[in-house]
Amino acid sequence: MSTAQRIAFLKGHGTENDFVIVPDPDGRLDLPAAAVARICDRRAGIGGDGLLRVVRSAAHPEARASADEAEWFMDYRNGDGSIAEMCGNGVRVFARYLLYAGLAEAGDLAIATRAGIRRVRLDRSGDVTVSMGRAELPEESVVVTLDGRSWPARNVNMGNPHAVAFVEDLAHAGELRGVPPYSPAAVYPDGVNIEFVVDRGPRHVAMRVHERGSGETRSCGTGACAVAVATARRDGADPARTGTPVTYTVDVLGGSLSITELPDGTVEMTGPAVIVAEGDFDPDWLAAALA
Numbered sequence: 159m160s161t162a163q164r165i166a167f168l169k170g171h172g173t174e175n176d177f178v179i180v181p182d183p184d185g186r187l188d189l190p191a192a193a194v195a196r197i198c199d200r201r202a203g204i205g206g207d208g209l210l211r212v213v214r215s216a217a218h219p220e221a222r223a224s225a226d227e228a229e230w231f232m233d234y235r236n237g238d239g240s241i242a243e244m245c246g247n248g249v250r251v252f253a254r255y256l257l258y259a260g261l262a263e264a265g266d267l268a269i270a271t272r273a274g275i276r277r278v279r280l281d282r283s284g285d286v287t288v289s290m291g292r293a294e295l296p297e298e299s300v301v302v303t304l305d306g307r308s309w310p311a312r313n314v315n316m317g318n319p320h321a322v323a324f325v326e327d328l329a330h331a332g333e334l335r336g337v338p339p340y341s342p343a344a345v346y347p348d349g350v351n352i353e354f355v356v357d358r359g360p361r362h363v364a365m366r367v368h369e370r371g372s373g374e375t376r377s378c379g380t381g382a383c384a385v386a387v388a389t390a391r392r393d394g395a396d397p398a399r400t401g402t403p404v405t406y407t408v409d410v411l412g413g414s415l416s417i418t419e420l421p422d423g424t425v426e427m428t429g430p431a432v433i434v435a436e437g438d439f440d441p442d443w444l445a446a447a448l449a
Contacts, residue, residue: 165444167197167204168436170255172247172286173429174376174412178206179255182233185217188448191239196447198237203447207375208245209235210252221270228270230256236371244273244317246379246427250286253278254431273317286431290380291317292423293387298345302352304331304338311340311352312388316425318370319350320384324392328356331366334374353381355389363389364409376412383425386417397421 165187168179178197180187189197189211198206211233215221221231232252234245249269256262257280267278277289294315302311302323307330311321321340325331331338331354338352349370358364365385367378386406390396395404397419405418415429 165439165441166436167439168255168258168433169204169206170210170251170431170433171412172250172377172379172431173410173415175245175247175378175410176206176376177248177251178204178209179212179251179433180209181212181255181259183212183214183217185213187211189235190448191235193447194235194239195237198235198239207237207369207372208242208248209237210245210248210255211235212252212255215270220272224270224275228268228275230261231270234271236369237373238371240371241272242318242371244271244276244380246288246290246316246381246383247377247429247431248379249276249278249288250379250427250429250431251433253280253286253288254433256280257282258433271317284430284432285428287426287428288379290383290425290427293384293419293425295387295391296345300340300342300345300350302338302340312391313345314384314388316380316383318380319346319348320353320381321346321350322353322355322385322388324389325354325356328354328364328366330354331368334366334368337370338368351378351381351384353378353385355385358407358409361393361405362407362409366411377410377415379415379427379429382408382410382415383417383427387419387425390419398423 215225215231279287309323311323314320367381
């Protein structure tokens, strides 16, 4: 695609996990990692925790097989340009964009992601519910060490990898500028999202998160799901065993999410998604970013 053409972008967020949205329905725009990182740069670019490229599934080689089930593919990139399997807040913002742009109607919607099809319930009030699939709980565990403290971390996979550590105080996570050290590193060969969690009340926790490829973010949807499942198991709750859904409120720095684990193992996440701005890239700036 020639960068002399009009190339639009939008900004959106879900509990302050913010994204640059790039509509590219026909899959013509090549966005190398360096260009994504520059777009997501908060000083020299638009700024965001990640980028959502909106592509028709039929136009993207990774999603073509899903085109009959899901018209749209979420091509998600972390803020450093790296490709990620899934982003829970990103799916909600992606779905909100489709409604905003008239590409979907309120109600049920299927969205293709690298972690599989995600089913979404959209309403016009602002909240979006996403069926996030089933959590996997690998047996391998890790120890997270930071500033002289160590915590065992529960290994949870929500389509992307998480290590959930229960701590006494969220301040113990420090500034989270770098990746918190964990061992053994071999448990997560492609890196990991690390959540630090404290209790707030019955079925109510708060978390901070270092997201793989993005650093500390104001919210992480898959992380909130991983935290809810890990907390439920810590509390002795397993819907598959009891037949009763379990719901946790998970506070993140940017708000709160409601996470429900159903008896069939499916995890549902409900929270807000907001479109805040739209515009066009400056052609010369974008050409330089893509060079």
